[in-house]
Amino acid sequence: MEFSKFTIILTDRCNFHCSYCSQKKANRWLDISTVTKALDFIYPHLTKECYINFYGGEPLLAFDRIKETIAHLERLNRRRTRKIHYSLSTNGSLLSEEILRFLDEHAFFLLLSFDGWAQDISRKKGSFDRLVLLIPEILKRRRISLETNSVFTAETIGHLSTSIRLILRLGVPKIHIGFSSQPRWTPTSLIRMKKEIAAARTYFLAAYERETDIPWVDMANKYKKSIYRCNAGRDQVALAADGRLWGCFLFPHYFDGRNGNRESEKYCFGGVDTFLGDPEAIYARTMSAIAGLxxxxxxxxxxxxxxxxxxxxxxxxxxxxxxxxxxxxxxxxxxxxxxxxxxxxxxxxxxxxxxxxxxxxxxxxxxxxx
Ligand code: SF4
Ligand code: SF4
Structure with missing residues (x-):
């Protein structure tokens, strides 16, 4: 068992209701004793350089718990045997001066959800103006590494290429683009998607010298031909807001509400106490199920x-x-x-x-x- 990434979902509550979000917002909160118990076990299994990722819901609703989690980790790592990086995925609505200072002090990787010109259509109305003003403020904090995550749907895809330009003009160095499966993509919206990507390509070809320089992460990454396998549990683990451990933070999102489902049990390491009862056996059993993915x-x-x-x-x-x-x-x-x-x-x-x-x-x- 060796993990380079540990994701902590401190709460699944969120203050936004984005139209395409499939996550159940059940208003659960991890208590700090569960987090510290999980960290005490996981810390010795972390790789020399590793990432602690705060995810939600909206994780900044639990900012006090983020601070407590980091304080506990710093106590565990007082001999600096691990190089720990912190990251946070947020909708940006709660980023205050105090929080930005804290993220800067701890050199956070900040993944900001921002859909560009589609922001006020898919996410919270009025949030566009705030984020456009906020991004330059974040970029002034030299130790925060900012990236954005934008999601487009069949209805907002016409905003893709202009949104990419907008985000880059604001100075964001790396962008991630996702496509929501809801509502369904019609043949017309798929043609629009192709045109939008072609427009982005034309821009990138004019503005950048090498493919690896372009800030659209999925387009810049080179890939090797191979049969793709899910990496859950192999080098990462996630603690969900209900106190259960999984191989990747996406599993609790999907299986939430499907707790009685045997499939859900097959892929779950169980609650922290259960897992700590027999970690080696539970890990081996769960990983043999994940190996089929x-x-x-x-x-x-x-x-x-x-x-x-x-x-x-x-x-x-x-x-x-x-x-x-x-x-x-x-x-x-x-x-x-x-x-x-x-x-x-x-x-x-x-x-x-x-x-x-x-x-x-x-x-x-x-x-x-x-
Ligand atoms: S490998 Fe499967 S999902 Fe991928 S293109 Fe072929 S049929 Fe579609
Ligand atoms: S569930 Fe998806 S995102 Fe998570 S490790 Fe598996 S393939 Fe990757």
Whole structure:
């Protein structure tokens, strides 16, 4: 057992009601004694350099508990045998002067949910103005590493390319883009998505020299062909707001409300006390179930992924895709199509940058950004 990432969901309560959010907001809070008990066990299993990630709900609703958690970790790490990085995913609404100072002092990685021009459509009305003013304030804090996470839906996809430009103009150095499966993507919205990505590509090709320089993380990352497997529990672990331990923070989101489901038990390490009763045996048993979560065991309604010629370049998170297919290991046709499209787009990004390096004009249909 060795973990490079420990995610703590201090509360699943949130002060936003984003239209595409599938998380149940049950108003549960981790008490600090559960957190410290889990940390006392996990600390010796952390890698020399590791990440403690605060997630929610909106984790800043539990800011006092974040401070207590870090104080406890610093006591455990007083001999500095681990290099611990902290990260926080937030909607930004509660970021005050005091909190920013604390995040700066602890050199936090801050993942800010910000949908650009779609912000007031999908997230809380009026939050756009606040975030546009807040981002430059965060960037002044030199020890905070800021990244944004933007989610687009079939209804807001027309804002993708202009939102990317806006976020970069504000000075954000790294961006993550996600696509919500709800509401369903129609053929027209998928065509719009392609056009928007083409517009972003045209901009990136003009503004950046190398593919690895571009700030859209998924497009910049190189990938090796292989059969993708879920990494839950392998090098990461998560403590949910109800006090149960999982291999990844996405599991409690999906299985919440499905507690009686045997499948949920199969993938869960159990409550902290249960797990600490026999950690080695519970870990081994749970990991043998998670080992089955690889592309070679997944299927769409049309075929098994193992029969697909694209399997080695396809990566689908089994839990994220279960939100639309309603079963772990099943991939909806919509997710399969979108995954294929994204892979082709990524190849076009790579080809465009290769052509640029060779001094050739990219053979990509220009789609200007407005
Ligand atoms: S594949 Fe999905 S569930 Fe598995 S570790 Fe990655 S994000 Fe978590
Ligand atoms: S492209 Fe579709 S069928 Fe092929 S491996 Fe990916 S999800 Fe499975």
């Amino acid at each position: 690889g592309m070679d065991n997944f299927s769409t309604p049309e075929r098994r992924c193992i029969m697909c010629e694209e399997i080695e370049s396809c990566w689908v998170c089994p839990i994220a895709s279960a939100f639309s297919s309603r079963a772990v290991g099943k991939i909806s046709l919509q997710t399969c199509r979108m995954t294929r499209m994204m892979r082709k787009e990524k190849d076009l990004f790579s080809r465009g940058f290769e052509n640029k390096k060779r001094g050739r004009r990219p053979r990509i249909k220009a789609a200007g950004l407005s």
